[in-house]
Amino acid sequence: MRKSVKVTLRLLAVAAIALLSAMIGLWEGMKIGERTAARVGHYINARKALSAVQSSMIGLDQSDLNVSQRQLARNLQAALSQLGGLSKIDNNVECTDDDQRTLKDASAYVQAHHDAFEESELLSDGIRFCKSQTPGPKVTVNYMTTGRD
Secondary structure (H helix, E strand, O other), X not given: OOHHHHHHHHHHHHHHHHHHHHHHXXXXXHHHHHHHHHHHHHHHHHHHHHHHHXXXXXXXXXXXXXXXXXXXXXXXXXXXHHHHHHOOOOOOOOOOHHHHXXXXXXXXXXXXXXXXXXXXXXXXXXXXXXXXXXXXXXXXXXXXXXXXX
């Protein structure tokens, strides 16, 4: 074999090994990323559930209607603020009639009990969440518990 052919074959072999190594590294990195994202998601869900348990126990332990109402108002404030943050991003969420009615009721409650809520832009944006969304094909929500789409 000629020397130039040997050099070319060696270069091709090195390139093939490098490409194979890069592909394996990419594949393994994606698997690690997927596991990490799943762990973060599970952690967030667990924290939300633990927070809900804690807030429920505060209300139940107190056995006081005023404490329960304050706790529910805090939960409403947190949920509306979360929606307010999400309203900054068009999530392509199509709000149902029930969603719109619920937010209308929440708005009326917040106005009637404004002293129980900290006024903020996020709270206001949360109340208007359905108006900030552009329905699109990206997200489909099926209401399994009610049997409606």
